[in-house]
Amino acid sequence: MTVSQELLKEALDSLKDTGVRITPQRHAILEYLINSMSHPTADDIYKALEGKFPNMSVATVYNNLRVFREVGLVKELTYGDSSARFDFVTTNHYHVICEKCGTIVDFHYPALDEVEHFASQVTGFKVNTHRLEVYGDCPACQGKSLH
Ligand SMILES: [Zn+2]
Numbered sequence: 224m225t226v227s228q229e230l231l232k233e234a235l236d237s238l239k240d241t242g243v244r245i246t247p248q249r250h251a252i253l254e255y256l257i258n259s260m261s262h263p264t265a266d267d268i269y270k271a272l273e274g275k276f277p278n279m280s281v282a283t284v285y286n287n288l289r290v291f292r293e294v295g296l297v298k299e300l301t302y303g304d305s306s307a308r309f310d311f312v313t314t315n316h317y318h319v320i321c322e323k324c325g326t327i328v329d330f331h332y333p334a335l336d337e338v339e340h341f342a343s344q345v346t347g348f349k350v351n352t353h354r355l356e357v358y359g360d361c362p363a364c365q366g367k368s369l370h
């Protein structure tokens with residue numbers, strides 16, 4: 224089995240464990256999320272799969288993504304301006320985001336547990352999570368002029 228097949232199998236198993244019904248659409252959406260490294264929006268997923276599921280709507284895709292999020296399989300990334308993007312949760316990773324084209328790329332870095340610990344100590348919060356994003360120009364956008 225390839226890594227993505229293994230991830231898909233694990234994801235389907237955890238859906239089964241939580242009693243979520245696995246429909247062909249859910250299967251396809253999960254598969255797409257695992258194989259795409261592009262942090263797609265619900266619309267991107269819809270466009271990629273509409274040929275396969277002519278009766279599926281963007282709302283269906285979004286509802287399924289919400290189910291996956293509740294089970295903890297996907298993370299929803301919101302950036303205020305544009306629509307939410309979805310990320311299949313494997314290991315904890317951080318994002319570097321292109322300020323010009325919006326491309327989001329994963330990178331791995333040891334989790335910043337000490338930051339959470341420190342925040343908790345100085346504020347008295349019970350810290351659950353944190354989010355770190357790095358911004359810049361992606362390789363494709365570097366050198367492109369603004370005009
Ligand atoms: Zn870019």
Ligand SMILES: [Zn+2]
Pocket residue numbers: 262310316317318328329
């Ligand atoms: Zn990511």
